[in-house]
Amino acid sequence: MHGGSFFDAKWRSSGEFRPKIVAYYYKQWDEFLMGFHAHDATEFMYVISGICSVETKNEVIAMRKGDLIMLDAGVPHKLRVDKDSPCRMLNVEFTFKPCEGVFPSLNQLAEGDPALLAMLERQLDTIVLRDSADVQHILKSLVMELDIGGAGAGKETMTNLLISQLLVRVARLAAEDAKDSAERQIHRYVRTAAEYIHQHYDCDIQAKDVAAAVSLHPVYLQRIFKANMNVSITEYLTELRVERAKMLLASTDVPIIEVADYIGLNSRQYFSMLFKKTTGMSPAAYRKSAASIQSFSTL
Incomplete structure (x- = not known):
């Protein structure tokens, strides 16, 4: 000095x-x-x-x-x-x-x-x-x-x-x-974490995997993610998976028993339970409802 x-x-x-x-x-x-x-x-x-x-x-x-x-x-x-x-x-x-x-x-x-x-x-x-x-x-x-x-x-x-x-x-x-x-850096971490989730939701990933992808301690990433996104990493991943499942059920002919694999869930039973808890409908009922809506819209 x-x-x-x-x-x-x-x-x-x-x-x-x-x-x-x-x-x-x-x-x-x-x-x-x-x-x-x-x-x-x-x-x-x-x-x-x-x-x-x-x-x-x-x-x-x-x-x-x-x-x-x-x-x-x-x-x-x-x-x-x-x-x-x-x-x-x-x-x-x-x-x-x-x-x-x-x-x-x-x-x-x-x-x-x-x-x-x-x-x-x-x-x-x-x-x-x-x-x-x-x-x-x-x-x-x-x-x-x-x-x-x-x-x-x-x-x-x-x-x-x-x-x-x-x-x-x-x-x-x-x-x-x-x-x-510092806030800009935090936003970059959160954005990168969200991008990683969108690119890997079909895999068996957890919060620790997302944290490793952005080189942060899982506890710290969980805190800043929740503060910026208003949901936890697990909740964000769940919401994304359900949204992708809804798209697959409504717009494709992927068999219901395979949809779980498409969204990174190993258990078909857990997928059905999670989907119904989130949407209020079973995957089969949702597909049937979506098909009815599409048929009505073409009349």
């Missing part, structure tokens, strides 16, 4: 420190390739218009209008702007200084906002936020205050309040994004 890192514990454990703006500027980039470099301060880069890419040692981040990236102090990075895609940016760099009567401190902010505390504990080298108009508003207000906001303690207090607001808002957006990412 770089000595001036936003995540350095000394900003919260050895006194009261607050953010200090050390540089800020607007810049129009028209075809530009910057080599890897790092700053002693933490940097915000906000894309006002156009597109660009920011590359770190670990990833290449495509950025467009409305995107914000926060780069921790000491993180090597480079900027690329292509010839046909100019990019206008607003950059703000900050470190920390003793409060000296101007509060809130970083410690106070973290104690009062769980999202900021979580962000400090995660210690991410880069944080990327997509299309955040409220962050743009805070950044522009901060720069305006730095430029024409007067002088003395009043200006210093206002700039500290604005950068503090910016940090809290970024932390909350980052927390929301992390939650959304």
